[in-house]
Amino acid sequence: MKIATYNVNGIKTRLPHLLRWLEREQPDIACLQELKALDEGFPIDAIRAAGYQAIWKGQRSWNGVAILARGSEPLEIRRTLPGDDADEQSRYLEAAVDGVMVCCLYLPNGNPQPGPKFDYKLAWFERLITHARTLIDADHPVIICGDYNVVPTDFDIYNPRSGKRDALLQPQTRACYQRLLGQGWIDAIRHLHPEEPIYTFWDYFRQHWEHNSGLRIDHLLLNRQLAPALQRAGVDRWVRGEEKASDHAPTWVELDVSRLGEAGPAASASPP
DNA sequence: ATGGCATATCCTATATGA
Numbered sequence: 001m002k003i004a005t006y007n008v009n010g011i012k013t014r015l016p017h018l019l020r021w022l023e024r025e026q027p028d029i030a031c032l033q034e035l036k037a038l039d040e041g042f043p044i045d046a047i048r049a050a051g052y053q054a055i056w057k058g059q060r061s062w063n064g065v066a067i068l069a070r071g072s073e074p075l076e077i078r079r080t081l082p083g084d085d086a087d088e089q090s091r092y093l094e095a096a097v098d099g100v101m102v103c104c105l106y107l108p109n110g111n112p113q114p115g116p117k118f119d120y121k122l123a124w125f126e127r128l129i130t131h132a133r134t135l136i137d138a139d140h141p142v143i144i145c146g147d148y149n150v151v152p153t154d155f156d157i158y159n160p161r162s163g164k165r166d167a168l169l170q171p172q173t174r175a176c177y178q179r180l181l182g183q184g185w186i187d188a189i190r191h192l193h194p195e196e197p198i199y200t201f202w203d204y205f206r207q208h209w210e211h212n213s214g215l216r217i218d219h220l221l222l223n224r225q226l227a228p229a230l231q232r233a234g235v236d237r238w239v240r241g242e243e244k245a246s247d248h249a250p251t252w253v254e255l256d257v258s259r260l261g262e263a264g265p266a267a268s269a270s271p272p
Numbered sequence: 273a274t275g276g277c278a279t280a281t282c283c284t285a286t287a288t289g290a
Contacts, residue, residue, distance in 0.1 A: 009289085010279050034289085036280060061280050062288070109290060149290070168290060203290065204277035215290075247278080247290080 001257045002026070003102070004236075005145040005218050007033040007201075007248035011064070014246055015043050021239050021250055022050050028070050029097050030250075031104035032056075033147045035064025035090075042066065059090040065104050065146070069097045077101065083127035091124070099260065100226065101135070105146035110167030118167050121149070125176040129183075132221075136183045141226035141260055144185070147248065148219050150177045152187070155197065156216035158208075168217060185221040188233040188253045200235055200251045209240060218251040229255040 004027040008014040011032070022030065030052070035042065039058040047054055053073045056066035067074045074095035081092040091106040105128065110121030128144075135142045151168045154160035163169050181187060189198055199214025208214065222230060232254040240249040 013279070034279090109288080111288090111290065151290095163290080166290065201290075206276060217290080244278095 001028045001255045002252055003029040003143055004250045004252035005031040005220060006250040007147040007218060007246060009034050009246040009248065011035040011037050011043065012041060015046060017239060017242055017245060019046060019050055021236065022052065025236055027252060029102055030068040031145050032066040033106035035066060036061060037064055055093060055095055057090040057093055063090045063106055065090060065093045065106055067093050067095045067102055067104050072098055081127050082131055101140055101142040103144040105144065107147065107149045109149050113167040113170060121167060122172055122176065129176065129180050132180055133183055136185060136223050138223060138225065142223040143220060143226055145220040147217060149217055151215050151217055152177050158213040184224055186227045188220045188222055188230055192233045198235060201248045202240060203247055218248060220251065220253050229257060229260055231256050
């Protein structure tokens with residue numbers, strides 16, 4: 001099973017890219033961020049024609065998330081991150097797909113910092129940490145993936161000095177991410193590629209894509225049940241190289257779902 | 273310190289992104 005996350009930066013503009021990518025890479029599940037469209041603007045017909053069913057949560061101009069599944073229907077679990085009923089930004093979706101609980105998120109950018117936007121980012125992160133605590137030890141497999149807007153370490157950016165004041169690299173931001181991982185989540189890309197610089201985002205400025213001046217900010221986190229199934233992880237860089245591409249590239253994991261039944265208390269308690 | 277570019281909208285101007 002291949003699960004991917006892709007910040008499309010505008011679903012209307014990026015639909016051709018999305019369809020080419022789905023056709024070529026055939027992810028079983030795709031989490032999308034930054035739809036930048038109202039619910040009624042989501043191109044569900046084209047996505048169905050490509051063989052996917054979907055749930056989505058739009059918003060005018062900004063944010064917006066979706067979960068696509070090939071050949072099966074995502075069963076929606078929640079449409080908001082718990083902890084703040086007044087939060088109206090479309091940044092979170094949660095669904096069950098083929099026995100896996102899929103959490104799709106678009107964590108706030110937080111710039112400029114300091115300021116109210118950075119405060120909102122940290123508050124959102126605290127809500128995520130609280131919610132993730134209830135999922136890490138679940139007896140079912142869980143993946144929390146999306147655009148975290150966090151550069152976890154200086155190794156995850158082409159030049160740490162270039163974004164020293166950026167909200168994505170602040171100590172408070174990184175501390176939140178480390179506290180999340182500290183619950184026991186596996187950062188799939190870094191787990192399988194500990195020595196390799198890997199980026200998922202290259203901004204549109206100064207030919208950063210051409211020079212591979214990128215950031216790793218799209219992450220896929222696996223809970224204890226799902227982690228043993230992890231086989232491969234990577235970035236579909238070719239999508240970023242397309243004409244009029246999003247500034248993010250799809251980032252994915254490949255899981256051996258036949259192993260999912262083996263884990264858990266019952267299996268570990270049984271004799272060899 | 274700023275801006276480079278891209279997207280969306282109440283579109284020859286502004287807000288947001290990372």
